[in-house]
Amino acid sequence: MRQSNLFFKMMPVLLAFCLFIGSIMPNTVLVANGAEYPDNYESLSNEEKQAYLEQQLKEVNEKLDNLASQSKDTEEYINALDEKIRYMNNQLTISKQEMNTSKDKISTLERQYSENEKKIASLQLEIEQLSEDSIVLKEKFDASQQLYAQRARAMYVSGNMTTLEAILTSKDISTLLTRLEMIRRVSRQDKELLENLQNEGRALSSAQKELRDKKDSLTNNQQALAATQQTLTATVKNLEKQQVDFADKQKVYESEKSEADNLLVKIQEDTKNYSEFRHQSQEDIEEINREIEEAAQKYIKELEQQTTTATTTTTAPSTSARPDLPANPTNPKPSTTTTTTQSSSNKLSLTYPVPSQTRITTAYGSAGYTGHTGVDFACASGSNVVAAESGIVIKSTDITGHANGSCSCSYTGGGYHSYGRYIVIMHDKKNAKGEWVYTLYAHNSSRVVSEGQRVTKGQLIAYSGTTGNSSGPHCHFEVRTPTSAYEHCVNPTNYLP
Numbered sequence: 383m384r385q386s387n388l389f390f391k392m393m394p395v396l397l398a399f400c401l402f403i404g405s406i407m408p409n410t411v412l413v414a415n416g417a418e419y420p421d422n423y424e425s426l427s428n429e430e431k432q433a434y435l436e437q438q439l440k441e442v443n444e445k446l447d448n449l450a451s452q453s454k455d456t457e458e459y460i461n462a463l464d465e466k467i468r469y470m471n472n473q474l475t476i477s478k479q480e481m482n483t484s485k486d487k488i489s490t491l492e493r494q495y496s497e498n499e500k501k502i503a504s505l506q507l508e509i510e511q512l513s514e515d516s517i518v519l520k521e522k523f524d525a526s527q528q529l530y531a532q533r534a535r536a537m538y539v540s541g542n543m544t545t546l547e548a549i550l551t552s553k554d555i556s557t558l559l560t561r562l563e564m565i566r567r568v569s570r571q572d573k574e575l576l577e578n579l580q581n582e583g584r585a586l587s588s589a590q591k592e593l594r595d596k597k598d599s600l601t602n603n604q605q606a607l608a609a610t611q612q613t614l615t616a617t618v619k620n621l622e623k624q625q626v627d628f629a630d631k632q633k634v635y636e637s638e639k640s641e642a643d644n645l646l647v648k649i650q651e652d653t654k655n656y657s658e659f660r661h662q663s664q665e666d667i668e669e670i671n672r673e674i675e676e677a678a679q680k681y682i683k684e685l686e687q688q689t690t691t692a693t694t695t696t697t698a699p700s701t702s703a704r705p706d707l708p709a710n711p712t713n714p715k716p717s718t719t720t721t722t723t724q725s726s727s728n729k730l731s732l733t734y735p736v737p738s739q740t741r742i743t744t745a746y747g748s749a750g751y752t753g754h755t756g757v758d759f760a761c762a763s764g765s766n767v768v769a770a771e772s773g774i775v776i777k778s779t780d781i782t783g784h785a786n787g788s789c790s791c792s793y794t795g796g797g798y799h800s801y802g803r804y805i806v807i808m809h810d811k812k813n814a815k816g817e818w819v820y821t822l823y824a825h826n827s828s829r830v831v832s833e834g835q836r837v838t839k840g841q842l843i844a845y846s847g848t849t850g851n852s853s854g855p856h857c858h859f860e861v862r863t864p865t866s867a868y869e870h871c872v873n874p875t876n877y878l879p
């Protein structure tokens with residue numbers, strides 16, 4: 383009984399201790415790029431994120447040193463190096479954000495500086511005009527004041543006849559009326575003179591007050607201009623420092639990527655199971671994704687209008703594989719002939735994109751490597767690549783960089799990038815859920831179909847190669863559903879035989 387009572391007494395203490403431990407232990411979640419981050423990572427400031435990433439880099443560097451002491455030519459070492467590169471990429475992303483923030487601040491400060499300069503110039507003109515107006519008003523006031531003073535002195539010297547005196551000293555009524563009229567006129571003139579003097583005094587006082595206010599405003603704006611200039615100078619210096627720091631990090635990042643890519647090629651040369659280099663620019667991904675989605679929207683209405691029944695349909699111009707087709711045409715023109723094909727089934731059924739290689743050499747997702755959005759079929763360069771199912775080619779193009787900066791794309795610098803020479807097909811048969819299905823074929827050495835062309839299942843569409851982000855000859859195959867978006871990539875093995 384005593385033990386039981388003791389247990390219940392200790393229970394609150396134990397619970398409190400557990401809560402305390404839980405509060406100080408950082409919870410982590412597995413994010414898309416395969417690295418662990420605190421669950422409150424996104425709510426951290428950039429400084430806190432950078433500090434966290436620095437700590438992670440320190441730990442992964444220790445891991446790399448231990449692995450390197452045994453051998454760098456291992457998948458484990460490359461995976462650790464990939465983790466380091468991901469952390470470094472996140473650092474670069476934060477640095478870009480900070481530089482953009484600084485640039486925005488500079489633009490705002492420059493705009494404020496320009497507006498202040500305009501205000502100061504305007505105030506200076508207003509002050510000049512008010513100064514001139516004040517001089518004129520002062521001269522008028524002084525003249526009126528002098529005239530009123532003269533009138534007052536004259537009244538004092540001549541004496542001031544009151545109405546009572548006029549009545550008592552007048553000999554007759556005519557003299558009385560004359561004197562009263564004179565007193566009235568003199569009083570009216572004196573009143574007008576006094577009112578003018580008062581009005582001019584008020585106008586002068588108002589003008590002088592406005593002049594003082596404008597001068598105070600000018601002083602404040604000049605001080606604000608100086609403060610803006612000081613902040614602007616400091617922000618520009620900070621941006622320059624950020625740019626130098628970013629360039630240094632970028633240099634190390636590219637060096638680490640190059641090492642990871644070289645090690646990957648070295649390992650894969652033994653097995654010939656080539657795939658992609660594992661670090662692609664997010665900007666490139668987003669830009670390519672936008673182009674594919676735009677292409678899908680262009681043709682989706684056309685496919686929606688087609689019947690899904692197993693009836694005879696007349697297709698658009700097609701260039702099926704023919705003996706008279708050039709061996710490796712890169713930019714073919716669609717045939718002008720019209721063919722009629724019989725749909726054998728309305729059920730989506732994909733075939734392997736490379737008939738000569740049905741073994742997947744690099745799997746989807748983390749089974750292959752973190753972030754792999756398709757499957758790879760390693761094959762000799764020039765192997766036939768065929769349409770996995772019937773449909774319409776919505777994209778058939780080459781992703782190349784432009785060293786001369788003549789295009790707006792983010793992948794610049796010349797040569798092939800990302801998917802290299804690639805093709806996207808929107809299939810005319812939907813999956814079991816009634817959703818559109820898209821397949822993508824990348825890294826081809828050449829393409830033999832064009833955008834807008836209809837293809838049949840198993841039809842030759844390209845020859846395999848190693849263009850773009852590729853470590854060696856292979857076909858990268860993706861399945862996207864229900865849309866053509868990059869984030870809707872699914873495991874192709876769910877659809878392959």
